[in-house]
Amino acid sequence: xxxxxxxxxxxxxxxxxxxxxxxxxxxxxxxxxxxxxxxxxxxxxxxxxxxxxxxxxxxxxxxxxxxxxxxxxxxxxxxxxxxxxxxxxxxxxxxxxxxxxxxxxxxxxxxxxxxxxxxxxxxxxxxxxxxxxxxxxxxxxxxxxxxxxxxxxxxxxxxxxxxxxxxxxxxxxxxxxxxxxxxxxxxxxxxxxxxxxxxxxxxxxxxxxxxxxxxxxxxxxxxxxxxxxxxxxxxxxxxxxxxxxxxxxxxxxxxxxxxxxxxxxxxxxxxxxxxxxxxxxxxxxxxxxxxxxxxxxxxxxxxxxxxxxxxxxxxxxxxxxxxxxxxxxxxxxxxxxxxxxxxxxxxxxxxxxxxxxxxxxxxxxxxxxxxxxxxxxxxxxxxxxxxxxxxxxxxxxxxxxxxxxxxxxxxxxxxxxxxxxxxxxxxxxxxxxxxxxxxxxxxxxxxxxxxxxxxxxxxxxxxxxxxxxxxxxxxxxxxxxxxxxxxxxxxxxxxxxxxxxxxxxxxxxxxxxxxxxxxxxxxxxxxxxxxxxxxxxxxxxxxxxxxxxxxxxxxxxxxxxxxxxxxxxxxxxxxxxxxxxxxxxxxxxxxxxxxxxxxxxxxxxxxxxxxxxxxxxxxxxxxxxxxxxxxxxxxxxxxxxxxxxxxxxxxxxxxxxxxxxxxxxxxxxxxxxxxxxxxxxxxxxxxxxxxxxxxxxxxxxxxxxxxxxxxxxxxxxxxxxxxxxxxxxxxxxxxxxxxxxxxxxxxxxxxxxxxxxxxxxxxxxxxxxxxxxxxxxxxxxxxxx
Amino acid sequence: xxxxxxxxxxxxxxxxxxxxxxxxxxxxxxxxxxxxxxxxxxxxxxxxxxxxxxxxxxxxxxxxxxxxxxxxxxxxxxxxxxxxxxxxxxxxxxxxxxxxxxxxxxxxxxxxxxxxxxxxxxxxxxxxxxxxxxxxxxxx
Numbered sequence: 001x002x003x004x005x006x007x008x009x010x011x012x013x014x015x016x017x018x019x020x021x022x023x024x025x026x027x028x029x030x031x032x033x034x035x036x037x038x039x040x041x042x043x044x045x046x047x048x049x050x051x052x053x054x055x056x057x058x059x060x061x062x063x064x065x066x067x068x069x070x071x072x073x074x075x076x077x078x079x080x081x082x083x084x085x086x087x088x089x090x091x092x093x094x095x096x097x098x099x100x101x102x103x104x105x106x107x108x109x110x111x112x113x114x115x116x117x118x119x120x121x122x123x124x125x126x127x128x129x130x131x132x133x134x135x136x137x138x139x140x141x142x143x144x145x146x147x148x149x150x151x152x153x154x155x156x157x158x159x160x161x162x163x164x165x166x167x168x169x170x171x172x173x174x175x176x177x178x179x180x181x182x183x184x185x186x187x188x189x190x191x192x193x194x195x196x197x198x199x200x201x202x203x204x205x206x207x208x209x210x211x212x213x214x215x216x217x218x219x220x221x222x223x224x225x226x227x228x229x230x231x232x233x234x235x236x237x238x239x240x241x242x243x244x245x246x247x248x249x250x251x252x253x254x255x256x257x258x259x260x261x262x263x264x265x266x267x268x269x270x271x272x273x274x275x276x277x278x279x280x281x282x283x284x285x286x287x288x289x290x291x292x293x294x295x296x297x298x299x300x301x302x303x304x305x306x307x308x309x310x311x312x313x314x315x316x317x318x319x320x321x322x323x324x325x326x327x328x329x330x331x332x333x334x335x336x337x338x339x340x341x342x343x344x345x346x347x348x349x350x351x352x353x354x355x356x357x358x359x360x361x362x363x364x365x366x367x368x369x370x371x372x373x374x375x376x377x378x379x380x381x382x383x384x385x386x387x388x389x390x391x392x393x394x395x396x397x398x399x400x401x402x403x404x405x406x407x408x409x410x411x412x413x414x415x416x417x418x419x420x421x422x423x424x425x426x427x428x429x430x431x432x433x434x435x436x437x438x439x440x441x442x443x444x445x446x447x448x449x450x451x452x453x454x455x456x457x458x459x460x461x462x463x464x465x466x467x468x469x470x471x472x473x474x475x476x477x478x479x480x481x482x483x484x485x486x487x488x489x490x491x492x493x494x495x496x497x498x499x500x501x502x503x504x505x506x507x508x509x510x511x512x513x514x515x516x517x518x519x520x521x522x523x524x525x526x527x528x529x530x531x532x533x534x535x536x537x538x539x540x541x542x543x544x545x546x547x548x549x550x551x552x553x554x555x556x557x558x559x560x561x562x563x564x565x566x567x568x569x570x571x572x573x574x575x576x577x578x579x580x581x582x583x584x585x586x587x588x589x590x591x592x593x594x595x596x597x598x599x600x601x602x603x604x605x606x607x608x609x610x611x612x613x614x615x616x617x618x619x620x621x622x623x624x625x626x627x628x629x630x631x632x633x634x635x636x637x638x639x640x641x642x643x644x645x646x647x648x649x650x651x652x653x654x655x656x657x658x659x660x661x662x663x664x665x666x667x668x669x670x671x672x673x674x675x676x677x678x679x680x681x682x683x684x685x686x687x688x689x690x691x692x693x694x695x696x697x698x699x700x701x702x703x704x705x706x707x708x709x710x711x712x713x714x715x716x717x718x719x720x721x722x723x724x725x726x727x728x729x730x731x732x733x734x735x736x737x738x739x740x741x742x743x744x745x746x747x748x749x750x751x752x753x754x755x756x757x758x759x760x761x762x763x764x765x766x767x768x769x770x771x772x773x774x775x776x777x778x779x780x781x782x783x784x785x
Numbered sequence: 786x787x788x789x790x791x792x793x794x795x796x797x798x799x800x801x802x803x804x805x806x807x808x809x810x811x812x813x814x815x816x817x818x819x820x821x822x823x824x825x826x827x828x829x830x831x832x833x834x835x836x837x838x839x840x841x842x843x844x845x846x847x848x849x850x851x852x853x854x855x856x857x858x859x860x861x862x863x864x865x866x867x868x869x870x871x872x873x874x875x876x877x878x879x880x881x882x883x884x885x886x887x888x889x890x891x892x893x894x895x896x897x898x899x900x901x902x903x904x905x906x907x908x909x910x911x912x913x914x915x916x917x918x919x920x921x922x923x924x925x
Contacts, residue, residue, distance in 0.1 A: 642817040650825035654911060657832050661918035721879055722892065723814040731819060732896040732903070736877040739899070740862055743906040747855040750910030754852065757917045 003058045003072045003125060005042040006082060009035055010118030014111045021107025029097020029445075032110050036093055036117060039086035043079060047470050050079055051477070057127065057191070073127035073191055076474025080323065081124040081252050083471070084330045087456075088244050089117045091449035095338055096236040098445040099345065109149055113237070116142035120245050124252055128188045129178035136174055136217070139246050140167040146241060147233045159229035162537060166226045170216030174253070177209035181260075190256065198264045207267055210257050211274075218250025218304045220278045225533040228285070228297045235341030238293055239449075243300045243333040248326065251307045255322070258479050262314055271312025276408045278305025283415035287515065288522045292340040292350040292423060296333065299376075299419050302412055303329050309405065310391055319479050320488070321390030323472045328384040328457060332375035335453035336423055339369045342446055343427055348436030352422060353516075357432030361439040364447050366428045371454025373424025377417045377508065378501065380491055381461045388413060388504065392497040410500060414507025421512045464488075568685050572692035579699055586698035598638055605631035617670050618663050626656035643727045666760055795837030802830035810904050811897075820900035824907025831912040832919075840919040843912075851913035858905030865898040 013035045021028035046056060055075035062070040074082070096113065100106045119142055122135030141164070148160030178188070180202055185193045197203055214220075219227035230242050241247070254271065261267050282302030289295040303325070310322035342365045344350045347358060359366045378384040395406040432439070441447075460467040468488060492498060511518065526532070579585050594602070608628030615621035629652035636645035662668070674682070713726050713734065723729040731739050806826035813819030831851075835843045844850075866877035874880075881894045 643819070643822070646817055647822045647825065650822060650829060654825060654829055654832065654915075657829070657836075658915060658918065661915065665918050665920075721896070722881060722894070723896070725813060725815050725817060725819070728813045728819040728900070729896075731821070732814075732900045733879045736866065736879075736896070736899060739903060740859075740866065740877070743862060743903055744859050746906055746910050747852070747859055750852060750855055750913050753914050754917050757914075 002042045002046050002056070002074060006039040006086065006121040006125060007072075007118050009038065010114050010121065014115035014118065017111040017114055018107035021110060026097045026101055026106075028107060028110055029093050032114055033090045033093035033097070035114065036086050036090035039117075039121065040083065040090060043074075043083050043086060046074060047079060047083075050074065050076055050474055055191075059127075062128075062130075068130060068188060069128060070131050071127040071189055072125045072131070074125060075478050076476075077252070077255060077478040078124045080327065080471045080475045081248070082121055084248075084327070085117060085120050085124065085245050088240060088330060088334050088453070091338075091452055092236050092240040092334070094445050095239075095341070095449040096234075098443050099236055099341060100234065105149070109146075109234070112142055112145045112149065113240070116146065116241060116246070120249070123249050127191050129181060129190060130188055132190070133171065133175045133178055136213075136249065137168070137171045139241075139249060140164060140171055140217075143167065143230070143241055143246055146237045147230050149234060149237070150232070153232070155229075156232040159226070159232040162541075163226040163230050165541070166216050166223050166537075170213040170223075170250075173209045173216075174213035177206055177213060180206050180209065190260075193260050196263065197260050203261075203264070204266060207261055207264075207270070210253065210261060211267075211270055214250035214253045214308075215274060216250070217253070218247050218308065219301055220250070220274045220305060220308060221281050222533060224278060224281060224301050225537055227301055228294060229534065231291075231293045231297050235293065235337060235344065238297065239334045239337030239341070242297065243337055244330040247300065247304055248307075248330070251304065251311065251322075251326065254308065254311045255319075255475075255479050258311065258314065258319075259481065268312045268314055271308050271314075272405060273312075275305045275308030275310070275312055276405065278302070279309060279408060279412040281305070283412045284522065286415060286419050287511070287518050288526065290351050290353050290519070292343065292352055292427070293337070295352065295419055295423060296336055296340060299416050300333060302416055303333070306391075306409070306412060309409070310394075313391075313394055313405065315394050316476070316480055317390050317394035319476050320472060321387050321394060323475050324383050324387035324390060324467075327460070327467065327471050328375055328378075328382065328387055331453050331457040331460075332372040332384065335368060335450040335457070336372040336376065338446070338450040338453070339365055339372060340423070342368075342442040342450065345446065346437075346442050347427075347439045352426050354433055355427035355435070356430040357428070358439055359428040360432070362428070362441050364441060364451065368447065368450035368454050369424040369428065371458060372450065373420040375454070375457045376420035376424075377505070378413065382457060383460050383467060384457075385501070386488070388501055389495075389497045392500040393495070396496045396500075406500070410504050410507065413504045415511055417505060417508025418511035418515060421508065422515060565681075565685060568689040572685075572689040575689075575692040575696040579695060584699050586695060586702050588702075590698055590701045598635070601631050601634045601638065604628075605635070618668065618672055619660060619670065621672070622656055622659045622663065625659075626652050629655070643725070792837045795833050799830040799834040802826055802833070806830065806904075806908075810900065813900060814897065820903030821907055824904040825911065827904070827908040828911035828915065831908075832915040835916055835919045840916045843916060847912075851909050851916055854909030855906045855913065856909070858902045858907075858909060860902075861905065862899045862902030865895045865902060868895050868898075 013032065017028055017032060020031055024031070050056070055073055057071065057073050059069045059071035062068045093110065093113065096106075096110060100109055103109065116139060119135045119138035123132060123139060126132040126135055144160045144164040147163055148157050150156045151160075181190075181193060181197075182188055184197055184200055184202060184206075187193075197206065200206075216223045227242060227247065231238050233242070279302050282298050282300070282305055286295055286298035286302065289298055307322050307325060307329075310318045310325070340350055343355065343358065343362070346362050346365065347355065349355065375382050375384045378388045380386075391409060392406065395402045395409070460471075605628050608624050608626075608631060611624035612621050612628065615624055630649065633645045633648035633652060636642075636648055663670075713730060717726045717729045718724055721729045721733040723733070806823040809818035809826060810820055810823030811818075813823065831843060831847075834846075847854075868880060869876055869878040872878075872880060877895075877899075879894060879896045881892060884891050884893055
């Protein structure tokens with residue numbers, strides 16, 4: 001029931017939304033919001049029943065013959081994620097109904113977004129690894145559609161393709177990981193995997209595959225570049241997919257796998273290294289940005305890195321901190337993105353350097369921005385504050401590694417805090433700056449989202465039963481096991497964690513103070529460097545396309561004589577090499593016992609053959625070839641293969657007709673003039689292929705034929721297939737599937753031949769310049785996004 | 786090549802060959818013949834008619850583009866295979882029905898339908914190529 005409300009309902013609604021939008025206009029967005037809210041309420045209804053290892057499982061047969069089920073599981077971890085997806089989703093739909101007001105394709109947009117929501121719920125609720133993979137890929141596909149929604153702009157198309165390529169790579173890794181887990185555990189259900197898998201020899205491979213999937217989806221360095229580019233999508237998409245939900249799928253996967261794969265140095269160290277690197281990278285990159293959305297996107301990178309880092313630390317405090325941070329981040333980041341969209345909508349620009357003084361015209365937006373900014377800065381008593389306390393407390397120890405991680409965390413959190421100040425204060429304080437359009441407040445549907453998200457974040461601070469009891473504790477129990485009991489911190493002004501929080505805010509204030517100067521310096525550094533991961537992606541991507549192009553040109557050069565040369569030399573080698581290697585060369589001349597008229601037919605074939613070689617004109621050679629073919633067909637007839645002979649006759653006659661037509665219609669020269677060296681080369685190849693085939697036939701004649709197949713067909717053709725013509729029965733009955741394939745090939749070849757004839761005719765009728773093959777168009781999309 | 790005699794005889798020859806091709810097709814299950822050879826004979830008939838009267842006349846007579854015969858043939862062969870679906874037997878299993886028409890037993894079977902599909906594919910493809918080559922101007 002709950003699963004149906006969360007997964008099936010969105011997909012059904014997605015199919016109907018374009019129609020609903022045509023009927024109801026903007027109100028289609030309201031219906032979409034209602035659908036998302038239904039999922040949210042359904043999840044809340046089951047939430048009290050889910051504690052620790054208590055969970056709800058649903059399964060339905062999918063591929064029963066292979067024992068594959070479409071199974072779902074609601075436990076503490078999936079509940080937290082699913083609540084975030086449906087709750088934020090409802091507000092996003094409300095926002096989108098207004099944000100894209102009057103857009104020609106609003107219905108399509110809502111449908112994509114709704115399908116994404118269903119897929120994302122599928123990811124977090126799936127228990128079967130195959131279902132997880134399926135929904136994982138569906139989120140990649142819907143993300144592709146949403147990033148490229150504004151498909152007339154090349155930058156949007158490029159960003160969409162880039163995101164799909166990177167996350168698709170991870171999807172394949174996830175599938176492989178699922179197969180490995182199935183091999184180890186014997187079943188597809190994750191909940192059925194017993195205990196840790198660290199003892200297995202496949203453990204390092206499994207860790208590598210799972211982390212590749214998680215790192216590409218959650219945009220960890222070095223796969224991070226697609227996420228900032230994904231900001232080409234409309235703002236509701238950035239708020240929903242690329243901050244609160246889809247990019248968190250990698251974090252979810254890591255947390256979900258922690259009971260099975262965690263606790264080993266390989267797992268923990270890798271996560272900490274990549275998470276820490278991403279945190280710092282995102283923090284530094286955020287300072288370079290002037291666009292509000294880009295600022296927020298880079299901090300999303302940093303936050304994702306932070307979550308990976310915490311998952312890597314893996315202690316009770318760290319995991320509790322991670323879950324708290326996830327909840328706080330989902331609320332404030334989605335809210336701030338919506339604020340950025342509201343500013344764009346109300347003032348006409350998102351450039352933070354030209355915005356200022358909007359507090360009076362956009363008071364409510366300012367309040368929403370303050371709520372989000374406070375949460376991002378981690379001010380007490382908000383959830384973000386406690387998340388920070390927990391992660392600092394987790395690392396306060398004497399070890400050098402912990403100290404390093406602590407330094408990374410403080411620096412990263414400090415820059416995130418500075419960005420929070422920039423986003424929440426800079427556009428609103430100071431003198432009112434001139435903006436492209438007269439600043440005005442956003443409509444209520446667009447304010448509901450950011451305000452509600454901000455207020456929810458604040459309210460959670462005063463409702464620890466909900467925050468800890470429903471959202472955090474059941475999830476940590478799933479990740480760490482039933483016994484885990486993470487201590488929750490209270491406000492303590494003397495603890496080392498609080499002192500570190502003070503340090504963080506000091507860093508934030510310092511960076512905020514010097515923000516513009518830092519930006520100028522970093523951008524200048526980037527300009528000198530002249531390389532970025534984004535350009536690296538292009539180099540790899542187009543390099544691959546060029547390589548494929550060159551390989552194709554090498555093999556597919558379009559020179560008929562070389563194709564034939566390769567084909568006949570290949571034929572000769574295929575016949576001769578096995579005979580030489582396996583020692584089956586015929587030892588003696590086969591005995592010949594022919595009547596005089598049979599000799600006569602052989603003689604006719606020989607004369608035809610010699611005439612082909614000696615003929616002066618092409619037409620004469622074609623006719624002579626026909627004579628030779630008819631003689632061979634007669635031989636078949638004499639030796640008891642009427643079907644074969646019959647067909648051979650028709651083929652020979654049609655070959656002569658068609659070859660003659662080819663010659664005359666394509667305006668080939670009547671005589672075949674080729675230079676002496678070509679003549680020698682072609683002759684040698686012909687002799688080589690011919691003698692190789694002859695050798696093969698002689699070898700066949702020396703051995704005794706295995707009669708089992710002919711005996712079988714002779715014996716069963718009439719009683720089983722009701723036919724006396726064995727050849728025909730084989731063709732249409734015993735090996736009917738082969739014939740079906742063959743006739744499809746025949747038809748396809750016919751289409752290709754017609755295309756060639758038309759192409760040749762077009763070349764003849766076109767002006768001489770078109771004789772050269774048209775230069776192939778290479779669309780190279782602009783490298784800058 | 787385009788003599789008066791040839792032009793007069795060609796249509797008759799075409800008719801005889803087409804009838805003969807159907808005969809070869811239908812007897813194929815028990816005597817030498819079958820869809821492939823039948824299709825070749827029919828295509829040869831079309832080619833001869835085309836040489837004698839010009840490809841335009843042939844196209845008019847055929848009413849449908851030659852390649853569509855080939856497409857229909859593949860479809861027919863596949864459908865003959867799919868007939869096994871309602872009988873719950875593997876794809877392309879031969880199904881037979883004997884019908885009595887005036888005391889003569891006539892066997893109708895899916896392999897026969899399949900063979901007719903083969904006939905159309907060969908006939909359609911080869912005539913399309915032959916006519917395509919015979920066309921002076923570039924329409925087809």
